Amino acid sequence: MRIQQLLYLEKIIEKGSINEAAKELFLTQPSLSTAIKELEQELGIQLLLRSKHGVTPTLDGREFLIYSRQVLDQVQLLEERYKNQRPRKQTFSVSAQHYAFVVHAFVELVKTVTTDEYQLTLRETETENIFEDLSTFKSELGILYLNSFNKQVMKKLFKEKQLHFTPLFEAKPHVFVSRNNPLTKKERLTLEDLEDYPYLSYEQGETNSFYFSEEILSTWNRKKEIKVSDRATIFNLMVGLDGYTISSGIISSELNDDKIIAIPLDHEDTITIGWLKHQQRELSPMATIYLEMLTKHIENYGFAIL
Template sequence: MNLDQISTFLAVYQLGSYMKAAEYLYLPQPTVSNRIKQLEAELGQPLFIRDKRGVTLTEEGRTFLPYAQKMTSSYEEGKEAVSRLKQGLQGKLTIGCNNSFAGSALPVVMEAFIERYPDVDIQILSYSSKDQIRRMKEREFQVGITRYAVNDPQLSFRQVHSEEVKLIVSPRHPFAKTAKIPIGDIRNQKLILYQPDTLYRKMIDVSLSRHNLQYDLKYETNNMHLIKNMVIRNLGVFFSGPLFLRDELLRGDVVAVDIVDNPFPESNVFLMYRSTELNSLDHLFMAHFQTYMERLRHTPLA
């Protein structure tokens, strides 16, 4: 059974005549007859009754008809999907991304994407998660990468990564030689935190306050590059998921220390998107991103 036989069967059924089907398909009539005979032989039953008025379906033909229609429909859907993919190999991709991910894992993800799709032009807009959500709702872009999900009917979120928050320290810090530290030991540490209006800072404050933990806030900044360099120079310590300092951890520039009685929720990465407005290139990137994040998950970072 092949697609030529199926399409010929449907043409004969729709036109009610072998001759009309042959004209429609630009085929000799014997070819049409032969295809139907081959299909009937494979099914083991006649599909048409031929008389002076034309052809009609047998009971077996009526039973087979919806399956034949489904097969050709699936074929057309497959062609359309391939066409969309081909269109996605060129064009402009615009992505929103939170600052911490843009300065850590995004470059290696994009390197693999660019290598595979070199003709795609890429624009990356880096904002805080709050700004990114607002700008997506204003339709500046259709796909974003964020650390947080919100309950908003205009937006969809797909979690692609999750990991424990750890204390990031310099290799020269006393904790660097310790497998785990009690959360209470942070009281005397010089903490580096994001600014109070960020979702990350609110998460830290709420988590520590639930444990009645006061901390020594030494530095505030929203610049991830600065935070990394301050930790490397042993000027302070920082709470983070290891993914956001993957290169520094792999090089040994910083150390991730486990926290006993860890009060923090998991550090996540989400794909954020407007599901009704995605184009083929958006779909292409989202599939690539999810696959590559799965690979990164198996890369030992700490």
């Protein structure tokens, strides 16, 4: 196995095409294909699925790429130290439920990047997609919550998909409403207080499982309910329709959430928010820095890190 083969494989997966990768590497397509086939034969596994539409990594290929990138990162450190080479493009990806503190930490992470080139991805997405992204190694980290209702089902899925959950903090449920909502006249709210207001929640795609809901009390019967797909829309509907949603209580005024406030909800449930990673994956330096940013931001809101 040669370092050059690892670089070739990374470029092919980045481009999704052996032909396009060969052009950037200034190689012929046959010679590049031969190099990867020799690597597959040496390893005894298939790394790429080849079709007329291009190439995609197999599951073995995705797993191999995790270890390959760690090797290439070490090679980069050697080259920077002894050859003054141009740094490799930094990469990182996180998939999360819709939390402002996740975005805030991502913003802070980007500000720390000193290289001229990077490829960072933040996916605010449905709960099922978080599992898919981690299982296929599209994302390095996942952020979601557990509570008494979904914990048993979620932990079963973690085990099946070889995911490890690390709790970050616990929060009591809060109701998010606009500053102009009549509910703001109360210091605390009950479920009865909410009955006449539109309930806003994030849609969960085809699965739409109650256990995948991003909001607690997902099975509670409501007279008015609106499903949305993104945080900008849910905030707009809070302002425009006096709608509400239920979450952790963390709102980031630095990210234009100044029109929304959080009011404690009288309910005995507790929300545990934490991060996920695949058991076979070691955290990259970028992931470690991101988690540091995330915990610092959470602590700034007065929450104790578990």
